[in-house]
Amino acid sequence: MSDRIDSAAGSRFVVTSNHGFSAYAQDELRALLPGTKFDELxxxxxxxxxxxxxRNGTIRAVAAKxxxxxxxxxxVDADVPTSGTAEDMARLAAAVEAAYREVAVVPAHGAETETASASTVAVQIRKAESFDGDYTPAELRDAVASSLRETFGVETVVKDSDWIVSVFLAAETAYIGVSTAADNLSDWAGGAIRFRKEEGQVSRAKFKLLEAEYAFGLDLSAFARSLDIGAAPGGWTSLLLERGSEVTxxxxxxxxxxxxxxPNLTYLKRNAGDVAFKPDSYDLLVCDMSWSPRQMVKLIVPLLAALRPGGTAIVTLKLMHGKPFQTVKDSVRAMQPAxxxxxxxQLFHNRDELTVYLQKKFENAETL
Known part of the structure; x- marks a missing residue:
């Protein structure tokens, strides 16, 4: 990567959070990168x-924590003034070519070349509501993809690409970046992970567990026995059953x-506070309840004994009091030392909540 792109003088990024939670994200980013400032889009x-x-120092800092x-x-490897007219598309495609050449092609080949045949590229175009143009994001995506194919011989794909070209269309400026999915924290445009609603789907809550599987790098089919607390109407239970787990x-x-x-379902129509299970009998415990975090954790803690050492817990924490960081800290502390x-x-499918992924410690973990 050239010195122009990775400038020691600083760098810019387009950042996305769930609506209404950007202030918390900015607090986190300032703690990681003191002196960081923000401009709203x-x-x-x-x-x-x-x-x-x-640029690279910022990416490393964000990835590390x-x-x-x-x-x-x-x-933001380039920003281009826009007029909203169709003439924008040619200028934006040219700017994307220049950024792609400098970020992806030259470092890979050691010198400028017009071929990058080993690469696949996803082109992701987003816009602010304030953007008013004679062209659509889809039309711009097609123009950019065509330009990259013709100039570099790359294959443009939707998912699992080597590189992602991102363009965010604000009111009068387009912000262009070339990066990998790991650099972006997600290979979905804006991190907006979308799943297709299935016929007969029990509830949309299923999407939260699907996204947690993706975000936390889990394989739900690896859990032979699962315990779903507060399961009704059964969105999470249905997914675990589909993955082949025996679910209580x-x-x-x-x-x-x-x-x-x-055949793999055991349904206990009872309050979770009134049930008990054999120790070390489940690989996975999940809970997605609309209770306050304090109530929910109080309910779950006695059931953690049923989770085997090394087992996984996926829990949704409702953010009911405007103190998300303290909510996480207090909830995790209440489930320690286990x-x-x-x-x-905070996943895309979370609303006023976030999701935590925990693992049960082995008894002698401190000596391992």
């Missing part, structure tokens, strides 16, 4: 981060009738 959601560190409330970011679902409310009778926090993240 979409109120309380998308903003330009001006980091005092270099991924913020809870940053959903997605991409570097606990809730005094009704599960969806389509789940009843499943559990270790692996990652906390």
């Amino acid at each position: 979409v109120p309380a959601e998308v903003y330009v981060m001006r980091s005092p560190q270099s 991924e913020p809870i409330f940053v959903r997605h970011l991409h570097p 679902a606990v809730d005094p409310a009704d599960l969806h009738p389509d789940l009843l009778g499943h 559990m270790e926090l692996r990652k906390a993240k």
Whole structure:
């Protein structure tokens, strides 16, 4: 990467958070990168981060301690004034070519070349509501993809690409970046992970667990026995059953009738506070309840004994009091010393909540 792109004088990134939570994300980023400043693009959601560190230094700092409330970011390798007319597309495609050549092609080949045949590229175009143009993001995406194919011979794909070209269209400026999915924290545009609603789907809550699987690098099919606390109507239970797990679902409310009778389902229509299980009998414990974190943790703690050492817990924490960092800290502390926090993240499918991934410690973990 050239010195022009990775400037020691500082760097800029377009950053996205769930709507209404950008202030928390900015607090996290300032703690990681003292001196960082922000310019709003979409109120309380998308903003330009001006980091005092270099492009690569900023990426490394964010990756080393991924913020809870940053959903997605991409570097600003070029910004181009826009008029909103169709003439923008040719200028933006040319600017993308220049950024791609400097970031992806020259470092890979040691000298400028017009071929990068080993690379696949995803082109992601987003816009602010304030953008008013004669062309659509889809039309610009097609123009940019065509330009990259013709100039560099790359294959443009939707997912699992070697490189991501990001363009954010603000009111009068387009912010362009070339990066990898790891640099962006997500390979979805803006970190907005979208799943197709299935016919007969029990509830949209299923999407939260699907996204947690992706965000935390888990494989739900690896868990042979699962315990779902507060399971009704059964969105998370249904996904675990699809993955082949034997599921014990606990809730005094009704599960969806389509789940009843499943050979791998044990349904306890009771309050979780009134049940007990054999120690070390489950690989996975999940809980997605609309209770306050304090109530929910109080309910879960006695059930942690049922989770085997090394087992996983995925828990949704409702942010009911406007103190998200303290909520995570207090909730994890209440589950110690049995559990270790692996990652906390506000997912795209979270609303006024976040999701934590914990792992049960081995008894002699401190000596391992």
